[in-house]
């Protein structure tokens with residue numbers, strides 16, 4: 753789908769929810785997409801992208817930034833502590849803060865580097881054993897722990913279970929953010945971003961709807 757169609761759907765969803773135009777940031781998730789597809793979206797003026805692996809982001813974005821200037825890159829995938837420094841240097845935002853060890857590492861590096869990307873705490877709203885994220889019952893305490901470390905927590909992020917109604921998870925995440933005084937909500941992907949916006953999303957992460965199906969590296 754053309755980028756402009758996604759943008760108009762976002763604008764319509766903002767209006768339908770009585771929200772201000774431009775209150776939702778579209779993160780174009782470019783992971784595993786061939787460079788020409790990413791360049792096509794850059795050529796249309798879009799400057800906010802999402803990646804789920806630090807190494808892939810490091811291979812891709814310095815080159816594109818040389819050509820296109822400033823681009824906001826949001827890390828939306830799991831972050832190992834030994835990649836934290838590289839992620840912080842490369843990304844404007846990290847949506848996958850999901851455990852105390854990572855929070856401690858980010859805090860130490862933020863002090864040392866004098867700067868820190870905007871951070872989202874990832875919540876495992878579906879309590880799925882294989883999925884990353886803080887459990888809902890532990891979220892308030894973890895947000896407090898991050899704040900005690902002076903980390904710039906902007907909001908919460910979730911990836912609902914594939915086989916469940918996403919609206920329930922979006923509503924739960926919004927409730928948890930509100931009770932923690934957090935305004936950022938990173939939720940909604942290609943198939944459900946309009947629902948997420950109705951429930952308060954401030955950042956939607958849309959990949960395949962913009963770029964087409966992801967092409968596995970081996971098949972390119």
Ligand SMILES: *Cc1c(COP(=O)(O)O)cnc(C)c1O
Nearest residue numbers: 781804828941942957958959960
């Ligand atoms: C890949 C990915 C997306 C985008 O998924 P689409 O269904 O292609 O829009 C969003 N969020 C996360 C965390 C992802 O890993």
